[in-house]
Amino acid sequence: MYQLVWKDYPVGDIKNIIWCLVKRLRKKLNVVEDGAGNCIVSVRDIGYKFELNKENEQQ
DSSP states (O other): OOHHHHOOOOOSHHHHHHHHHHHHHHHHHHSSSTTTTGGEETTTEEEEEEOOOOHHHHH
């Protein structure tokens, strides 16, 4: 994700960098629509996934 967005290689603890990016992305999504940041779900030992909840799928 870091390389795709900034076209650069991360320096330092990559897990912490990605965690911070996801945290900021969730915060920005919640500004657009309350609870939208919950669509980014962490998957243990794998990473993250985008998952729509039942309310969003019906709209």
